[in-house]
Amino acid sequence: xxxxxxxxxxxxxxxxxxxxxxxxxxxxxxxxxxxxxxxxxxxxxxxxxxxxxxxxxxxxxxxxxxxxxxxxxxxxxxxxxxxxxxxxxxxxxxxxxxxxxxxxxxxxxxxxxxxxxxxxxxxxxxxxxxxxxxxxxxxxxxxxxxxxxxxxxxxxxxxxxxxxxxxxxxxxxxxxxxxxxxxxxxxxxxxxxxxxxxxxxxxxxxxxxxxxxxxxxxxxxxxxxxxxxxxxxxxxxxxxxxxxxx
Amino acid sequence: xxxxxxxxxxxxxxxxxxxxxxxxxxxxxxxxxxxxxxxxxxxxxxxxxxxxxxxxxxxxxxxxxxxxxxxxxxxxxxxxxxxxxxxxxxxxxxxxxxxxxxxxxxxxxxxxxxxxxxxxxxxxxxxxxxxxxxxxxxxxxxxxxxxxxxxxxxxxxxxxxxxxxxxxxxxxxxxxxxxxxxxxxxxxxxxxxxxxxxxxxxxxxxxxxxxxxxxxxxxxxxxxxxxxxxxxxxxxxxxxxxxxxx
DNA sequence: TAGTGGTCTAGACCACAAT
DNA sequence: TTGTGGTCTAGACCACTAC
Numbered sequence: 001x002x003x004x005x006x007x008x009x010x011x012x013x014x015x016x017x018x019x020x021x022x023x024x025x026x027x028x029x030x031x032x033x034x035x036x037x038x039x040x041x042x043x044x045x046x047x048x049x050x051x052x053x054x055x056x057x058x059x060x061x062x063x064x065x066x067x068x069x070x071x072x073x074x075x076x077x078x079x080x081x082x083x084x085x086x087x088x089x090x091x092x093x094x095x096x097x098x099x100x101x102x103x104x105x106x107x108x109x110x111x112x113x114x115x116x117x118x119x120x121x122x123x124x125x126x127x128x129x130x131x132x133x134x135x136x137x138x139x140x141x142x143x144x145x146x147x148x149x150x151x152x153x154x155x156x157x158x159x160x161x162x163x164x165x166x167x168x169x170x171x172x173x174x175x176x177x178x179x180x181x182x183x184x185x186x187x188x189x190x191x192x193x194x195x196x197x198x199x200x201x202x203x204x205x206x207x208x209x210x211x212x213x214x215x216x217x218x219x220x221x222x223x224x225x226x227x228x229x230x231x232x233x234x235x236x237x238x239x240x241x242x243x244x245x246x
Numbered sequence: 247x248x249x250x251x252x253x254x255x256x257x258x259x260x261x262x263x264x265x266x267x268x269x270x271x272x273x274x275x276x277x278x279x280x281x282x283x284x285x286x287x288x289x290x291x292x293x294x295x296x297x298x299x300x301x302x303x304x305x306x307x308x309x310x311x312x313x314x315x316x317x318x319x320x321x322x323x324x325x326x327x328x329x330x331x332x333x334x335x336x337x338x339x340x341x342x343x344x345x346x347x348x349x350x351x352x353x354x355x356x357x358x359x360x361x362x363x364x365x366x367x368x369x370x371x372x373x374x375x376x377x378x379x380x381x382x383x384x385x386x387x388x389x390x391x392x393x394x395x396x397x398x399x400x401x402x403x404x405x406x407x408x409x410x411x412x413x414x415x416x417x418x419x420x421x422x423x424x425x426x427x428x429x430x431x432x433x434x435x436x437x438x439x440x441x442x443x444x445x446x447x448x449x450x451x452x453x454x455x456x457x458x459x460x461x462x463x464x465x466x467x468x469x470x471x472x473x474x475x476x477x478x479x480x481x482x483x484x485x486x487x488x489x490x491x492x
Numbered sequence: 493t494a495g496t497g498g499t500c501t502a503g504a505c506c507a508c509a510a511t
Numbered sequence: 512t513t514g515t516g517g518t519c520t521a522g523a524c525c526a527c528t529a530c
Contacts, residue, residue, distance in 0.1 A: 014526095016498080016499060016500090017499080017500075018499080018500090021251070032287070036468060037468075042514075042515065042516085043516065044514095044515090044516095045517080048261065052500085052501090052504085053500060053501045053502065053503090054503090055301075055499095055500070055501075055502090056499080056500055056501080058516085058517095061502090066312060068429060068430040070518060071429075071466055071467060071468055071519090072515090073467075073508090073509080073515080073516075074507065074508045074509070074515060074516045074517065075507080075508040075509030075510065075514075075515050075516070076508090076509060076514095076515065076516080077514090077515060077516080078515090078516080079467075079468065080468070081429075081430070081467075081468030082372065082464065082468040082470070083462065084432060084467070085430070086432065087491070088489035088490060088491045089489060089491050126328060128503090141494085152430060171319055183314060183317070183327075183490070183491055183492050184314040184327065184329045184331070184488065184489065184491070185329075185486050185488070185489045186329060186330060186332070186486070186487075187486070187487050187488070187489060188373045188484050188485065189435050189457070189484060189485040189486075189487075190457055190480055190483070190484035191437035191455045191456065191457045191480035191484070192455055192481075193268065193455055194481055207507080209437045209438055209439055209455035209456070209480075210437065211435070211436055211437045212484075216329075217329060218329045220317055221317060221319070221325075222282060222283070222317050222325060222326070222327035222328045222329065223328065224328060224329075234436055234437035234438055234455075235438075238434050238435060238436035238458075239434065239435040239436070240432070240433070240434045240435075241432075241433050241435075241487075241489070242430065242431065242432050242433070243431040243433060243487075244334065244335035244429070244430050245333070245334045245335050245428055245429055245430070260507095262517075262518060263518080263519075264519090288495075288496060288497085289496080289497065290495095290496090290497095290507060290520075298519085298520090299512080299519060299520045299521065299522090300520090300521085300522090301518095301519075302499095302518080302519055302520075304497085305518085305519090306512080312513090316497075318496095318497060318498090319496080319527090319528080320496060320497045320498065320526065320527045320528070321495075321496050321497070321527040321528030321529070322495095322496065322497080322527085322528060322529080323495090323497080324496090324497080406517090
């Protein structure tokens with residue numbers, strides 16, 4: 001049974017009040033000050049004690065409800081949920097133990113050039129076939145042990161990869177720095193046997209099981225920003241993710 | 247360039263007004279009456295023409311923004327996003343073409359009994375090891391071709407599987423009918439080679455690549471409701487899902 | 493400058509759960 | 512019956528975008 005630490009508000013801050021409250025509530029849950037099952041003070045009372053209107057406080061709580069961290073029940077109250085939440089777009093994680101313990105992943109750029117989009121890539125990126133798109137192929141490794149062979153396509157007007165240092169920055173990081181805000185992604189995960197070239201690059205045997213993932217990501221303007229087709233060594237990688245149903 | 251069909255409201259309905267609006271907006275997008283890039287009428291005007299207050303209309307739009315179907319931009323307006331959206335908990339899909347064209351999936355229940363939870367299952371379901379839990383094993387097929395071998399564990403106080411017809415109803419459907427509302431799930435997807443028993447049941451060769459998926463689902467009270475450990479034939483199945491970042 | 497969404501207030505009435 | 516969250520209203524002012 002935890003208790004909610006005092007919440008401080010800064011009305012001169014450009015950060016919205018509801019967001020200030022949501023941040024501090026989230027920290028209280030993440031830090032363990034509030035534990036699963038704990039009940040939050042009633043909306044009207046909490047709003048009153050913070051000097052906020054009820055809609056504003058509700059907005060704050062809604063943020064955490066949307067994240068799956070709080071549950072509201074009419075006639076009962078608002079409670080802390082017991083599941084661990086993982087954010088979308090941080091969903092990839094190495095199963096490799098060494099990676100878990102903080103080993104950095106290395107990146108080798110196999111190719112990076114502008115090519116003409118074929119039918120499939122054009123369709124996925126919502127550009128006419130034949131349009132110029134960046135084609136990027138990377139091999140990712142931990143401790144010189146490769147685990148992922150990744151191919152990405154990006155419209156040329158989304159980002160300029162000339163001179164970009166993809167060994168230091170992830171692709172999504174690079175996009176974010178370029179002002180692209182990812183919002184929605186459609187993704188397909190499956191498995192198949194490794195073919196000759198893939199096996200060689202991934203230091204596997206031919207026929208070894210690989211995890212396959214294709215993904216198309218859209219930014220906050222609804223524009224298709226990236227399409228990827230990736231292969232992972234099944235013994236070194238799993239996809240972990242959290243689903244939240246609203 | 248599509249246009250928004252007329253929206254009808256029923257103020258005597260128990261369905262909230264904002265939800266009525268959200269439903270009709272969503273249908274307009276799904277049906278294609280509104281296409282990606284289309285702009286919605288401004289909030290204040292749309293609210294006025296529907297006889298609603300602005301906060302209520304905002305709430306309706308927010309539902310679709312949360313689903314990733316609409317994008318709001320200050321100073322610009324509200325636009326339809328260009329991505330196809332898939333709901334969480336509906337993420338599984340057969341890669342088999344015949345299944346796509348409407349072939350029903352058959353289910354064979356291999357076992358269904360109450361057992362004592364081992365350490366892992368107890369941990370995942372948040373019950374003490376040794377607690378009674380339902381253990382369920384199913385083989386799913388299309389046109390007598392098996393594609394999934396699924397094992398599930400459920401706390402006995404969540405649902406009673408005695409006499410339940412799992413050949414007609416999916417497990418999640420059964421839970422929903424039992425008043426359980428799934429809300430959050432943590433999931434891990436990978437791949438490995440088929441072992442002897444798995445290969446036999448799935449009509450595969452030993453060593454064939456399988457998609458693996460483990461998942462723990464929580465209901466709207468934050469209670470662990472189901473833990474599953476599943477295997478899929480990689481040539482007949484992929485996992486498709488949509489990520490929405492908020 | 494005009495129009496958009498973002499935030500915030502101060503109430504009101506209702507449905508549901510616990511007692 | 513009491514207290515909870517769910518919904519809804521009618522405004523207000525602000526920040527940002529496009530022109």
